[in-house]
Amino acid sequence: xxxxxxxxxxxxxxxxxxxxxxxxxxxxxxxAPLLKVRGLTRRFGGLVALEEIDLDVEVGRxxxxxxxxxxxxxxxxxxxxxxxxxxxxxxRLDGVxxxxxxxxxxxxxxxxxxxxxxxxxxxxxxxxxxxIAARCGSPPRPGRSAAERQAAELLxxxxxxxxxxxxxxxxxxxxxxxxxLARALAGRPRLLIADEPLGGLxxxxxxxxxxxxxxxxxxxxxxxxxxxxxxxxxxxxxELAFLHHGRLLRRGPAAEVLADRAVVDAYVGAxxxxxxxx
Amino acid sequence: MAVAIGAGALALARPGSLDTLLLYAVxxxxxxxxxxxxxxxxxxxxxxxxxxxxLTALAMVRLGLSFYLAMPLGGLGAALFGLAVGDLVLRxxxxxxxxxxxxxxxxxxxxxxxxxxxxxxxxVLTITTVGLHQPTARPGPLGFDAVYLALAAVSTAGVSVxxxxxxxxxxxxxxxxxxxxxxxxxxxxxxxxAAFSLSGALAGLAGGVxxxxxxxxxxxxxxxxxxxxxxxxxxxxxxxxxxxxLRGAVLxxxxxxxxxxxxxELRDVLVASLIVAVVLVEEGx
Ligand SMILES: Nc1ncnc2c1ncn2[C@@H]1O[C@H](COP(=O)(O)OP(=O)(O)O)[C@@H](O)[C@H]1O
Ligand SMILES: [Mg+2]
Numbered sequence: 001x002x003x004x005x006x007x008x009x010x011x012x013x014x015x016x017x018x019x020x021x022x023x024x025x026x027x028x029x030x031x032a033p034l035l036k037v038r039g040l041t042r043r044f045g046g047l048v049a050l051e052e053i054d055l056d057v058e059v060g061r062x063x064x065x066x067x068x069x070x071x072x073x074x075x076x077x078x079x080x081x082x083x084x085x086x087x088x089x090x091x092r093l094d095g096v097x098x099x100x101x102x103x104x105x106x107x108x109x110x111x112x113x114x115x116x117x118x119x120x121x122x123x124x125x126x127x128x129x130x131x132i133a134a135r136c137g138s139p140p141r142p143g144r145s146a147a148e149r150q151a152a153e154l155l156x157x158x159x160x161x162x163x164x165x166x167x168x169x170x171x172x173x174x175x176x177x178x179x180x181l182a183r184a185l186a187g188r189p190r191l192l193i194a195d196e197p198l199g200g201l202x203x204x205x206x207x208x209x210x211x212x213x214x215x216x217x218x219x220x221x222x223x224x225x226x227x228x229x230x231x232x233x234x235x236x237x238x239e240l241a242f243l244h245h246g247r248l249l250r251r252g253p254a255a256e257v258l259a260d261r262a263v264v265d266a267y268v269g270a271x272x273x274x275x276x277x278x
Numbered sequence: 279m280a281v282a283i284g285a286g287a288l289a290l291a292r293p294g295s296l297d298t299l300l301l302y303a304v305x306x307x308x309x310x311x312x313x314x315x316x317x318x319x320x321x322x323x324x325x326x327x328x329x330x331x332x333l334t335a336l337a338m339v340r341l342g343l344s345f346y347l348a349m350p351l352g353g354l355g356a357a358l359f360g361l362a363v364g365d366l367v368l369r370x371x372x373x374x375x376x377x378x379x380x381x382x383x384x385x386x387x388x389x390x391x392x393x394x395x396x397x398x399x400x401x402v403l404t405i406t407t408v409g410l411h412q413p414t415a416r417p418g419p420l421g422f423d424a425v426y427l428a429l430a431a432v433s434t435a436g437v438s439v440x441x442x443x444x445x446x447x448x449x450x451x452x453x454x455x456x457x458x459x460x461x462x463x464x465x466x467x468x469x470x471x472a473a474f475s476l477s478g479a480l481a482g483l484a485g486g487v488x489x490x491x492x493x494x495x496x497x498x499x500x501x502x503x504x505x506x507x508x509x510x511x512x513x514x515x516x517x518x519x520x521x522x523x524l525r526g527a528v529l530x531x532x533x534x535x536x537x538x539x540x541x542x543e544l545r546d547v548l549v550a551s552l553i554v555a556v557v558l559v560e561e562g563x
Contacts, residue, residue, distance in 0.1 A: 081461060103460025113461055121454050132447045136463040187463055
């Protein structure tokens with residue numbers, strides 16, 4: 001265990017708003033953020049997938065991480081959930097260093113995630129998928145019948161109650177993405193991380209998905225959402241972090257970040273590149 | 279597949295008797311815990327049967343303990359053996375796990391075969407059943423039936439509790455998507471090792487009863503590879519869950535009553551086919 005779960009001075013009055021230039025780990029006079037990422041770096045051979053990332057997430061807020069394909073977004077999700085280990089840097093949840101905790105321990109400490117490619121348990125129906133996650137997540141871990149009740153509540157919160165008895169093979173992509181969210185919520189997260197929860201959706205499904213995402217941040221829970229689409233980002237983000245080639249290019253209120261010259265260049269550049277125009 | 283399952287049915291002597299049916303039921307529930315619920319198809323499950331059998335016999339012969347004390351000790355010893363080796367063999371899955379467990383059983387058998395202190399110069403450890411020094415009066419056939427029946431009932435009750443427990447849920451996730459399990463808060467290795475160890479306890483208890491039944495023990499008797507195959511075949515034929523293994527045990531028992539004995543070479547081919555078939559089915563699901 002690392003020592004610094006408590007802080008000497010912790011004034012209750014200050015609002016923990018995001019600071020554009022965060023000072024290093026030992027800051028004073030700010031309430032400790034829920035999640036504090038510092039210097040997080042991950043390389044794959046010669047490729048630097050993430051470089052020196054600093055990020056804070058506060059409870060009650062939703063941070064969108066945006067960036068072109070290959071920017072390192074999923075790598076960030078994997079590092080925060082034990083699916084990858086960093087080469088340098090680390091992160092704290094509620095002041096506790098969890099950088100090298102095993103996956104199950106991270107989940108039980110309150111960091112749960114969805115996967116960019118949905119991975120439901122195919123042998124179980126929707127209700128069972130969520131019940132199992134409720135039973136195994138962070139403490140207090142419910143018994144079987146309490147887990148069933150929690151699952152039923154989550155299915156109605158995520159709009160899946162009509163499909164509770166469906167098997168994953170019968171679900172649309174939109175429903176599969178909702179199931180991913182319901183299952184991650186079932187683990188009673190302090191920090192919920194959703195990797196492209198709107199990915200591949202269209203039309204009304206996107207609007208419904210945006211409405212759902214806007215309900216996720218709670219007074220006791222912070223949220224990270226990976227998302228591409230500008231319209232969705234503007235509607236769900238309390239704060240936006242823009243990644244490019246593994247570097248954190250800009251971070252702040254969504255409208256400001258999206259208006260930033262470097263971000264526009266990176267994004268438009270990537271778009272043109274995709275269309276073969278650059 | 280049906281032919282391969284038939285091979286397993288040849289495993290035990292005295293086919294068709296009630297004790298064989300009940301023994302199959304216990305062994306099937308043992309395999310069910312690791313192969314059915316956790317999806318780790320063990321082909322060396324007989325190692326627990328052998329370890330439990332030898333420990334039971336040694337506790338009776340060397341320590342003079344009652345069979346009814348020695349048998350639980352044998353089961354406990356088999357469970358501890360599972361704890362000790364589980365983390366190592368459970369690092370690999372599928373065909374690799376099948377081979378790892380085969381090797382585990384073969385190596386344990388080889389070690390016990392060449393261990394001079396285990397039995398006399400004949401290599402046979404005998405549980406005394408006549409005269410003044412017998413530690414426990416040997417039950418008649420009905421007595422053994424009753425002991426096996428109690429074991430089968432306890433095994434089945436234990437499995438039905440386990441599948442509804444948090445460990446049961448954890449094993450279901452591990453079986454279907456082991457890489458996902460951690461994200462749901464499941465500590466994968468302890469859950470797998472627990473299942474392996476519990477499965478070892480059941481097979482070890484059965485081995486203890488079998489040892490007292492047979493009384494003249496050698497590694498060839500207690501580590502018969504075909505016993506491993508019986509366990510696999512029962513669950514493959516009957517299905518996992520709580521009652522599937524019992525169905526499978528009945529099916530194997532009926533088959534073993536009907537089928538005579540095959541040439542050993544043919545049996546080996548059938549055993550090998552069963553291993554490949556089971557692994558392919560598991561991987562393909
Ligand atoms: N396991 C891996 N091995 C090698 N390179 C990887 C691996 N995972 C990701 N990468 C590379 O790291 C970069 C970032 O990938 P990723 O985090 O998946 O991007 P994003 O989610 O933003 O699209 C990409 O260039 C990708 O090819
Ligand atoms: Mg990605």
